Amino acid sequence: MRPLQPIPVSVLTGFLGSGKTTLLNRILKDPNLRDTAVIINEFGDVGIDHLLVEQSSDGVIELSDGCLCCTVRGELVDTLADLVDRLQTGRIKTLARVVIETTGLADPAPVLHAVMAHPVLMQNYRLDGVITAVDAVNGEHTLDQHEEAIKQVAVADRIVLTKTDLIDPASKEFALFTARLMRLNPGAPQISSHDEDEIVAKLFDCGLYDPATKTADVARWLRDEAYHPRHDHAHDVNRHDARIKAFTLKHDKPIDPGALEMFIDLLRSSQGEQLLRMKGIVALADDPERPVVIHGxxxxxxxxxxxxxxxxxxxxxxxxxxxRDLDESYVNRLFAAFSGRPQVDTPDRQALEDNPLSIPGHKL
Known part of the structure; x- marks a missing residue:
């Protein structure tokens, strides 16, 4: 027996000192997050952060053997499986949501993989979203110095600006900083942890399915209108930001299902490490009135x-x-080759299948 509806899982990430624990303390006090299990990661042998979480021990599970993105991935899977077992056997009455807080050094991707790729967990859980805390005071320096922080922002569904009470929100510096975050991830709304009264409503239930209506809310989930072409060259191209590209692929005709499968398989097999995230809605030729949604x-x-x-x-x-480190032109040309979308100098499809790196102008 499994839960009637998959349990939403949110991943709370952010670099060291970004204010994740303070944010977690705040949101856990909201009555809308009752019946939430919190999995807290500790980096090192001695747990410290969990002492600051004002939550009963029954609702907090601490992983103290290492970073969620590496040494305790197996333990994370076991913990999530145990939560389902406790729910099914009546040891816990209700489990409405799971929040996983990563260490500030963590790459969120392996945590997401644990939820998205495990066959049993996929039946019982659904990824709701990635919430990334960003320090409004020191965030600019953090992004300059640490690639991990860049990636945490790039994969976010929601960006929470912390410590905004310590800065001037009308300053030019803050405007440039928030613009930088938008370049890295145009589709992630930026929310102040201090000014937002209904922060829980803004951070959670941001996945594909609206729990209130039980239907797919593609516009809210995809936010593709935010990915319009940008020609802002004012930022320093020597920053880590220059490695990140955010864009939209569009096609106005149904796509052959096999061609879509080959496009995704070729892209993820040859460029998986560089493909931080992809999600979308696709019209397929076999049933164009019933689109498919994909997420990777x-x-x-x-x-x-x-x-x-x-x-x-x-x-x-x-x-x-x-x-990251993958030209937009490469992905565009690959998509054009398999979708049949007209494009100048589109490479031969068979050549792409034989050698996906053969596209003229492709750089890594």
């Missing part, structure tokens, strides 16, 4: 899910993509 993190993809119909009047295939 690096080389791990959810099985495509069919929707009963289009959520709105827009029947366009839209894929939002965030990459």
């Amino acid at each position: 993190v690096q080389s791990i993809f959810h099985p495509p899910a069919r929707l009963p119909g289009w959520p709105d009047a827009d029947r366009t295939t839209r894929l939002v993509v965030i990459t």
Whole structure:
């Protein structure tokens, strides 16, 4: 027996000193987060952060053997499986949500893979979203110095700006900083941890399915309108930011299912490490009135899910993509080759299958 509805899992990340624990303390006091299990990661042999979490020990599970992105991945899977077992056997009455707080040094991707790729966990849990805390005071310096912080921002579904009470929100510096975050991840709303009264409503239930209506809310989940072409060259191209690209692939005709499968398989097998995230809605030629939604993190993809119909009047295939060290032109040309989308100098499809790195102008 498994839960009637998959349990939403949120991953709370952010670099060292970003204020994750303070944010966690705050949101756990919200009555809307009752029946939430919290998995807290400790980096090192001695746990410290969990002492600051004002939550009963029955609701907090601490992983103290190492970083969630490496040494305790197996333990994380076991912990999530044990939560389901406790729910099924009545040892806990209700489990409405799971929040996983990573260490500040963690790459969120392996944590997401643990939820997205494990066959048993996939039946019982669904990824709700990635919440990334960013220090509004020191965030600029952190992004300059640490690539991990860049990636944490790039894969986020929601960006929480902490310590905004310590800065001037009308300053030019803050405006440039928030613009930088938007370049890294146009689709992630930026929310102040201090100014937002309904912060829980803004941070959670940001996945594909709206728990209130039990239907797919593609527009809220995809936010593809935020990925319009940008020609902002004012930022320093020598920063880590220059390695990150965020863009949209669009096509106005149904795509052959096999071609879509080959496109995704080729992209994730050859460029999985560089493909930080991809999600979208696709019209397939076998049933264009029932689109599929896809979601992947690096080389791990959810099985495509069919929707009963289009959520709105827009029947366009839209894929939002965030990459690192991977040219947008490469992904565009690969997509054009398999989708049949007209494009100048589109390479031969068979050549792509034989050698996906053969595209002129492709750089890593």
